[in-house]
Amino acid sequence: MHKDDDFDPEAPLAAAIVDDRSLDMDAFLTAIVRRQQALGLRLRGFLMKRPPRENGCAATMVLVDVNDASEYLVSQPLGSGSRGCRADPAAFARASQVLREALEQAPDLIVSNRFGDLELRRGGFSAELLAAMEHGIPLLTTVAQRNAEAWQQFSGAGRLLPPDEAAVSAWLAAAIALSRASS
Template sequence: MSIGTQRLAGNADWLAPLTLYADSPSTRIVAVAGADGIAIQELLTRLAQRWMAGGARVAGVVEETSPGLPKSCGGARLRNLRTTAAYEIYQDLGPRSTACCLDARGFAEACQHVVDDIAECDVVVLSKFGKLEADRGGLLAAFTAAALLEKPVLTAVSPAFADSYRAFVGPFGGFAPPDEDMLHAWGRLARAPSMAD
């Protein structure tokens, strides 16, 4: 059952209306939208930490940024939530390059480690459904493995990839605002009783 439809302030029309899924454990993949990327990654990290503190087994990765460094100069990496391993995801192509600086190798390594953990976890947290996933790469294998094993997934998505995300998740996914308490409740419901705290 949905808790309603709301318009999120401060963002584009693609977010409105959003069906919110905090009380629906049948919604298996939830993408957080409606805040900047750094704030959402921090939210995903806090939620994973709360679930783990409550005894849940969490598999996944979040994106970390280093203040003052552009992403393309090593200012961002993926961090494994279980092992704390770091994966470099940007390559320095030089100051004049206009090519995409995402490093598919870092994503592939991170993804394989997450896939290896999914069977034994209670919930999966994946940094985002973005450009690489829309192009059938990046962390898509982890999204797919979680779906096949019926594990709940918390992720993020930007407006540019919302249509690709919708096409991938179909009726099994949705969007939610960056509301920590609501998302924490969704996680507990989606994987009760092991996540009850």
């Protein structure tokens, strides 16, 4: 992982906060997004919301559009004993329209709640994440520690950030400045 003091402004405009399970990553990313919006930045993408568990079943996964708070249910009810992946590929495909529209809007930052198992298999939001990188739009996501190497391969050596507000803020400021300078 890179520290603030060795930040390379020429590094790719894509970064993933490594989820080392030291904090609630969904809450952490939400707080970062809200602070950036309060600063007046134009953000597009998704945050994850997990409503309370029902009937002993695994938590429901709902993506929330950071622009207009629209919600997209992206999990399948598999039952309380299920160990399989709850992610619903068809629901992710429907939600991906938000990210495709974001590419046309050229926001300051695109946020994706997670680079996860679907993206590892080139599903989920993988096409939209690659398109954001191709368009030179700064991209911020999170990644489980076990998938950090796969993120770097996918993103072309995208930045890995610690779950630290100062490190994420420093990357955001540099990435947005670099993006604006090249526009």
